[in-house]
Amino acid sequence: MERLSSHNVRRQTLADKLWDSHVVHSAEGEPDLLYIDLHLIHEVTTPQAFEGLRMAGRTVRRPDLTVATMDHNTPTIGLDLPLADPISAKQIETLAANCAEFGITLYPMGHAKQGIVHVIGPEQGLTQPGMTIVCGDSHTSTHGAFGALAFGIGTSEVEHVLATQTLPQRRAANMAVTIDGELPAGVTAKDVILSLIGRIGTGGGAGHVIEYRGSTIRAMSMEGRMTICNMSIEAGARAGMVAPDETTFAFLEGRPHAPAGADWDVALAHWRSLPTDEGAVFDKEVVMDATTLKPHVSWGTNPSQVTAIDGAVPDPDAMADAGQAESARRALAYMGLRAGTPMREVPVDTVFIGSCTNSRIEDLRVAAAVIDGRHVSAGMRAMVVPGSMQVKADAEAEGLDRIFTAAGFEWRAAGCSMCLGMNPDQLSPGERCASTSNRNFEGRQGRGGRTHLVSPAVAAATAVAGHFATPEDIA
């Protein structure tokens, strides 16, 4: 690292500070070798990694910095029954056997701490500012909300981290997304990130770590910040981050794995040194005005194909870019939509509230407030899948489950569920879902299923209205 005198200190971004403090080995022409503070693992992207370790005669270097959960395959009903799908069952059993063999803490199906990997990390206080966190899942970017450098990796990299607790990486560029102003009523973190992706595209953040800044972010809860960082990957970014502040510290204090006593003060002093230095330079900058944002809905088959709910299905023929027009044509054909149809007139038959994007307690409170005393429209299938068993328990203690079930929602156990349909919670061909998840790819929620990404508030209002709607629309 370059040496600088005290009156000429290099102004660093949050991401750069984290990077520099985790470089184990650096050499000209090679990627930096980064130390990994926390490795989250789940059943889907690890079996081949553990098998690789065994074949090479290697072991897990730091089982104490590794934590496992079951989330992608797990059913959300009938947890006491054998899994219906024998292939899923084998994958779940394989994770349990691997964790037992290598001494890794596992929160299995049915455990009080089980849940979506990106929900339980923050919940248990395992996700802290200044840490490097990886997981074989692209939505690892969620943890960046705490001022951690957190990113998704593939199975070869999972094996690498298991064996070495390090990862060779090339430094990403810095991108600032500054959002200022107060969000209008009914507009949420989900709308902020959908709007951003609509603007910069699914490759707009490629090669960059995005730092979200500005008064809107500062005023936002940790849940909201997690929603935004979560979908950084949908903008193609390597990671998303928010500088830690009092909101972060208040969220963390007292959680099971958060530092306590004298350690808390030491940690706090360190965390306060992490935010980007005044005057640090970003490679790319985007500025957003929160005050003019509207609730957003996706209309296509990638997360940049979005519109304000006041808008209509766009006309591919009116698109300037030939590639985008072709992509939109394909998307409208798959989605069964006609150009020019107002979004509020698109009928919806399924509502899914859940996923690592929007399944935390705040999300459920927002949705419950919208549907309290109302009922889902005729023929609507609506389900709530809490992000973790802890969220489920907290929601039940507040009586949210009763609000949902009285309104005609199904109240399920924790997991990834219909976000990607690896468990039995799936769409059938042609079904149209207002989903609080993160990806609207073809077939994502089930073969032939049509996914529209929305906030929990819009999902709840849509369940009542039977077509896309805001809470105001049904008031």
Added chain:
Amino acid sequence: MEPVRHITGTAVPLRRSDVDTDQIIPSDWLKRVERTGFGQGLFSEWRADPDFVLNQPRYRGAAILVTGPNFGTGSSREHAVWALQDYGFSAVVSPSFADIFRTNCTKAGLLPVQVDAGPAEALMAAVEADPAVLVTIDVEARTVLSAAAGVSTTFPLDDFTRWRFLEGLDDIGLSLRNEAEIVAHEAARPAWMPRLATT
């Protein structure tokens, strides 16, 4: 991984942008615990259409996939790379790749060949018109050549990754050469950082 020095073969044109990993290998296939056999699942939803390019006999046996920008966007599933390799592809040519997908390629030995929009389109058009068009990729020289397509261009591949491709080197073994530095870093980590019980 196996060493990769030259790739010469025919190519399949997939004229689509933002091809996500859910399309490359649908999530149903992710339940498997094996590393092999994913070729059958490659683009399985799209292959249900008999006209889909991979179903056209004239493109059988191709070693290279030529596709639109932002290939491999979405999920981090390395299964997407394994599926492309298992099907028979050794390289993917695109104007741009999603970051995690590109990294997964370089770990598993599938060559991500990023070329400018001009040569990418020339190659796409040429293989669409004539499936017999031959393409040669030289890892050492970092070049893509196709006389029939009128393409002669370079692609980015950092020296370290190129060396790993040429030699077929295992990343883990390379990192473990730095054991002393890893131990030193571990000794300096604050004790208050989170740790799990080991069973």
